[in-house]
Amino acid sequence: MYLVIACSLKSSSRSKILAEAAHRSFTSLGKPAELISLRDYPLPFCDAEQAYADPNVAILAEKILKAEGILLACPIYNYGVNSALKNLIELTGRNWQEKVIGFLCAAGGQGSYMSIMGLANSLMLDFRCLILPKFVYATGDAFDEARIADEGIEQRISELAHSLIRISHAVREDD
Numbered sequence: 001m002y003l004v005i006a007c008s009l010k011s012s013s014r015s016k017i018l019a020e021a022a023h024r025s026f027t028s029l030g031k032p033a034e035l036i037s038l039r040d041y042p043l044p045f046c047d048a049e050q051a052y053a054d055p056n057v058a059i060l061a062e063k064i065l066k067a068e069g070i071l072l073a074c075p076i077y078n079y080g081v082n083s084a085l086k087n088l089i090e091l092t093g094r095n096w097q098e099k100v101i102g103f104l105c106a107a108g109g110q111g112s113y114m115s116i117m118g119l120a121n122s123l124m125l126d127f128r129c130l131i132l133p134k135f136v137y138a139t140g141d142a143f144d145e146a147r148i149a150d151e152g153i154e155q156r157i158s159e160l161a162h163s164l165i166r167i168s169h170a171v172r173e174d175d
């Protein structure tokens, strides 16, 4: 099962729209995927102590551990991913080990294009994750209310889902 995590906590989220489109891509490629939103799993801040015992941490850790590959749909905040996503990774740590990961980002402007690199580097170095180098980065112009209005972005989302399936499969074959 592939996992798509919508990481924004906003009720009307553009990265969630990207996540939903990615989820549809998995379905049309005939691969089961689960779409979850961090809004549905409130988490405590990682204190490196008691927070690990929160029941939602265990639920999410299990989903991450079992995922064949993961797409992270996240907002760009302050030239990085939002803190809800970083907190999720702090709380679930080693469950990310050797996962293949792709990113779908919603941002306010083109200038923050490299904002996922900090997190991507840490996932690579801490947990030996394989990060798909071609990712989705969409600004407000790509949306018309709650739908994606840019065909290029739609195309790139289905390419990302396809790459995640292909690379995750290749990595498993190699085990």
Ligand SMILES: Cc1cc2nc3c(=O)[nH]c(=O)nc-3n(C[C@H](O)[C@H](O)[C@H](O)COP(=O)(O)O)c2cc1C
Pocket (backbone or CB within 6 Å): 008, 009, 010, 012, 013, 014, 015, 016, 074, 075, 076, 077, 078, 079, 080, 106, 107, 108, 109, 110, 111, 112
């Ligand atoms: C606290 C905050 C910080 C932000 N920082 C950036 C930023 O550094 N670069 C950028 O391009 N957009 C920035 N934005 C704009 C968001 O990335 C944009 O609104 C995006 O659509 C958020 O994703 P969401 O709709 O899924 O919540 C910021 C927005 C907020 C609320």
